[in-house]
Amino acid sequence: MSVLVVVECDNGEVKKSSLEVASYGSQVAQLLGTTATAIAVGVASEANLGQLGEQGISKVLYDAEPRLKDFVNGAYTKLIAAAAEKEQSQVIVLANSNIGAAVGSRLSVRLKASLATNVVELPKVEGGKFTVRRGAYSGKALSDVVLTSDRKIIAVKKNSIEALHNAGQAATVEQFSAQLTDTDFADAPKQVIMQEQAGGVLLPEADKVVSGGRGMKGPENWYLIEDLAKALHAATACSKPVSDVDWRPHHEHVGQTGITVSPNLYIACGISGAIQHLAGVNSSKVIVVINKDPEAPFFKAADYGIVGDVFDVLPKLTQAVKELG
Amino acid sequence: MKFLVCISNVPDTTTKITFTPDNKEFNKAGVQFVINPWDEYALTRAIELKEAQGSGTVTVINVGEADTEPNIRKALAIGADDAIRVNAKPTDAFFVAEQIAAIAKEGAYDVILMGRESIDYNGSQVHGMVGELLGIPTVAPAMKLDMSGNTATLEREIEGGKEIVEVTTPFVASCQQPMCEPRIPNMRGIMTARTKPLKVVQPVGSDARTEVAEYALPPKKQGVKLIPAENAGELIKLLRNEAKVI
Numbered sequence: 372m373s374v375l376v377v378v379e380c381d382n383g384e385v386k387k388s389s390l391e392v393a394s395y396g397s398q399v400a401q402l403l404g405t406t407a408t409a410i411a412v413g414v415a416s417e418a419n420l421g422q423l424g425e426q427g428i429s430k431v432l433y434d435a436e437p438r439l440k441d442f443v444n445g446a447y448t449k450l451i452a453a454a455a456e457k458e459q460s461q462v463i464v465l466a467n468s469n470i471g472a473a474v475g476s477r478l479s480v481r482l483k484a485s486l487a488t489n490v491v492e493l494p495k496v497e498g499g500k501f502t503v504r505r506g507a508y509s510g511k512a513l514s515d516v517v518l519t520s521d522r523k524i525i526a527v528k529k530n531s532i533e534a535l536h537n538a539g540q541a542a543t544v545e546q547f548s549a550q551l552t553d554t555d556f557a558d559a560p561k562q563v564i565m566q567e568q569a570g571g572v573l574l575p576e577a578d579k580v581v582s583g584g585r586g587m588k589g590p591e592n593w594y595l596i597e598d599l600a601k602a603l604h605a606a607t608a609c610s611k612p613v614s615d616v617d618w619r620p621h622h623e624h625v626g627q628t629g630i631t632v633s634p635n636l637y638i639a640c641g642i643s644g645a646i647q648h649l650a651g652v653n654s655s656k657v658i659v660v661i662n663k664d665p666e667a668p669f670f671k672a673a674d675y676g677i678v679g680d681v682f683d684v685l686p687k688l689t690q691a692v693k694e695l696g
Numbered sequence: 697m698k699f700l701v702c703i704s705n706v707p708d709t710t711t712k713i714t715f716t717p718d719n720k721e722f723n724k725a726g727v728q729f730v731i732n733p734w735d736e737y738a739l740t741r742a743i744e745l746k747e748a749q750g751s752g753t754v755t756v757i758n759v760g761e762a763d764t765e766p767n768i769r770k771a772l773a774i775g776a777d778d779a780i781r782v783n784a785k786p787t788d789a790f791f792v793a794e795q796i797a798a799i800a801k802e803g804a805y806d807v808i809l810m811g812r813e814s815i816d817y818n819g820s821q822v823h824g825m826v827g828e829l830l831g832i833p834t835v836a837p838a839m840k841l842d843m844s845g846n847t848a849t850l851e852r853e854i855e856g857g858k859e860i861v862e863v864t865t866p867f868v869a870s871c872q873q874p875m876c877e878p879r880i881p882n883m884r885g886i887m888t889a890r891t892k893p894l895k896v897v898q899p900v901g902s903d904a905r906t907e908v909a910e911y912a913l914p915p916k917k918q919g920v921k922l923i924p925a926e927n928a929g930e931l932i933k934l935l936r937n938e939a940k941v942i
Contacts, residue, residue: 386855441859442852442854442859444824444833444834444835444836445833448828468855469836469837469852469853469854469855470854470855472813472820472821472824472836473823473824473834473836473837474824475821475824476789476820476821476822476823476824476825476828476834477824477825477827477828477834479790479821479824479825479905480790480793480824480825480828480829481828484905485905485906486789486790486819486821486905486906487906488818488819488820488821489818489819489820502909506818507816507817507818507911508707508713508722508815508816508818509709509815509816509818510914511712511713511913511914512713512715512911512912512913512914513911513912513913513914514908514909514910514911514912515908515909515910515911515912516906516907516908516909517906517907517908517909518905518906519904519905519906519907520905557833557863558833558835558861558863559861560852560859560860560861561860561861561862562859562860563854563857563858563859563860564857564858564859564860565856565857566856566857573855573856575855575856576855579941579942603942621839621873621874622853624873627709627733627815628709628733628734628815628873631818635941636935636939636941636942646709646710646712647709647710650709653914654914656941657935657939657941658917659931659935660920670920671917671920672917673917673920674917674918674920674921674939675920675921675922675923675931675934675935675939676920676921676922676923677922677923677924677925677928677931678922678925679925679928680925683925683928684925684928687928687929688928688929688931688932690929691928691929691931691932691933692932692942694929695932695936695942
């Protein structure tokens with residue numbers, strides 16, 4: 372028995388969300404009295420994989436097959452399933468990312484496992500029941516779900532688990548081959564196109580987000596959002612009306628039918644706070660609202676607020692961040 | 697080409713979520729139900745592709761009890777040709793996936809589409825499970841879907857970018873914006889929907905693998921601390937020294 376965690380790597384680095392996944396997995400292992408092994412996907416470096424010991428991982432498996440550098444659903448599923456068999460893993464933990472959801476769902480059928488996605492807390496194991504808390508109703512609610520199969524797969528929502536540091540010694544890194552064949556790469560991408568990131572911070576991975584709504588009055592004013600985001604090392608985002616009229620790309624749309632984020636800091640500029648938007652951000656730790664309308668519903672969901680004109684307030688905030696150094 | 701579009705019946709996006717007194721079920725009282733907004737992309741794109749091909753059928757499937765029929769009729773009004781309702785409460789993603797896989801196998805559908813996730817359960821599980829149960833590829837989540845003969849070209853969203861993927865039928869895809877502009881029913885559609893076939897079938901034996909023990913609402917905020925606009929810089933100091941987030 373063991374816990375298997377799936378770590379996504381990019382350019383040799385382990386993604387931040389995967390450090391959280393590794394920390395989650397090692398804590399589940401401790402709870403169950405066993406050890407946690409990681410299986411790496413994407414472009415990994417052995418040195419960085421060894422450092423997963425800091426998150427409590429004792430062993431890392433790594434398949435050097437070059438075609439695994441891009442996301443391939445068939446191949447990733449087979450690789451992780453093979454690792455789970457080798458390690459006799461009862462619990463498999465992955466990130467609730469586009470990759471995690473796509474692979475986790477196939478894996479759950481293949482391994483006859485219970486699957487919970489969007490999980491926000493460590494499990495409770497009591498009286499033979501294994502229960503996880505997950506987000507539901509697009510951030511408007513939480514639900515406790517009992518995973519009834521012997522094997523369990525958990526996809527952990529980003530930024531909901533604190534990553535551990537110094538939890539253990541360096542992990543051993545082992546080469547592992549799942550003997551993947553051409554048929555496993557049937558859905559391999561013909562091409563991979565990465566977005567230009569403002570300031571290089573990816574929205575789904577960001578722990579700080581500066582977001583703009585219709586109150587920004589037009590895409591030509593977005594430099595105000597970008598300047599503050601850059602100063603804070605934050606990602607930029609927007610409300611649905613803004614992406615609907617193409618002021619900003621769809622992948623920046625935060626809300627019930629867009630992306631759900633849970634950063635440490637969410638700064639909403641000129642967004643009134645429709646219930647659908649609030650659903651996408653209400654698990655953020657600290658919410659700041661800047662709006663000239665004191666009656667904007669967003670203020671009810673905020674920790675800090677400024678009633679004022681975004682065109683006046685944003686430059687002041689950017690300046691104040693720069694002065695902090 | 698035969699399209700199968702899976703739709704889920706969900707509370708309208710403006711719904712304030714509450715639960716039954718024992719917190720075990722969603723409180724449906726007074727709630728307006730709609731077709732899951734993500735599924736609308738799947739439905740409209742299937743209809744567009746069928747129209748472009750000049751032949752084929754779009755079948756809608758829903759796993760739900762009789763109260764989902766108004767939204768199934770709505771899907772027919774938007775342009776689906778026929779519908780199947782699997783008469784069961786959709787308690788668990790695996791249970792739902794087994795129902796869809798059984799129907800898909802029986803009907804030999806070429807393309808199975810659904811939304812990237814439902815806005816109530818937010819599982820994002822059914823597409824992968826159906827693909828795995830049928831032993832066919834799943835492309836999830838797809839932002840673009842074009843067909844040429846039986847080859848599909850899709851854009852799959854990954855964190856920070858997209859992959860261009862080619863698969864041949866049969867396959868499963870989960871759909872999201874900006875795949876198409878979801879259609880709304882017109883008068884003619886609403887009239888013809890009334891007579892389109894809606895078949896009700898019984899569920900296949902299945903074992904759910906999860907059980908909801910309890911629902912809860914997220915913790916409420918303490919209340920907002922307002923900072924005067926003329927003193928906006930003060931906010932940054934509070935974020936560093938009090939909230940400790942920067």
